[in-house]
Amino acid sequence: MIVYPDFKVRRFTEIDQTFLQTHDLQGLLVDLDNTLVAWHAMDIPDDIARHVAALRRDGIQLCITSNTYNFNRLRTLADTLGVHFYDGNAGKPGTRGLLAGLSQMGVPPQRAAMVGDQLFTDIKAGSRAGVKTILVNPLTSRDFIGTKLVSRTLENLVLRGAHSRP
Template identity: 30%
Template sequence: MIEKYYPDLYYDSIRHIDLENLKNRGIQGLILDIDNTLVPMHAKDADENAISWIAELKNKGFKVCILSNASEKRVIRFNKDISVTAIHRAYKPSGKAFLNAAKVMGLEPEKVAVIGDQVFTDIIGGNKVNMLTVLVKPIDEKEILFVRFKRIFEKLIIKSFTENVEDKINKRLDKRIEWKKNSLELEKSRFKG
């Protein structure tokens, strides 16, 4: 089922995300990826764009959690200027990682949106646990070899998603509820705690 690879929403960057739309959908918390979502992959610290955008999220009342597969050292350094809940070595797309992020924010998965640049980590992981998934275009093309390899397949998925996107979104909204709820129950049963 190719739908598990599709995001619910797709934007050019974090700055293009319609935050009011997220609020209207009942979203109260945001799970954010770091690399190529908030900053280029090679950036060690949060830049002014990331800092000001996360401040805007907080001002709008969103709870925020960084969820990264990066090392503890990397995540702590990045988080020093933004001071949000952060989870390192998340092993995305593990459903457990996303459920833990929702738990630390004190929210049910249905009240959380995942924002990231990778289909095979951020989008699949969020979809597994019935979160709203938001794909953004990667900030920088300079990436490690493994990620560049995955991008080949991601391009095919994104192309499929963007063809007749209106029809797909409407169908997905109808189907999303059932298959995402079923997936959430499966993930919860696998990772009790």
């Protein structure tokens, strides 16, 4: 099944209060690698850290849902940002991490969105979980080799197809 994101932005910071109000969104399930931080990095870009803080001040709920096995890094980054996180591998495109995240945030699916850089994990999981989906450009091109060679190529084909639709 081919999935399309509901929205596309260049960077997480473009998902601002105006956007969230317009689409009646109260909670964001957020991918980690290449969405909030560079792949395998420990340092959060300043503008992204500031944006997360601003969203939290505005009462937006955030929960990191990552397909990671590096749980110490996940916890450290989530604690640094002060956001919820699914404490385990989110299993995207499965929905377990997203559904647990919704319940942690106390936000119903119709008022939540999944934000991530990969169609076949993040966007597919969001679509299956019944939340809105927002595709971001990957922060860096440095990525898991399998993702880079296989998924990215397929994604580009799918997205090119999406662009050419009337």
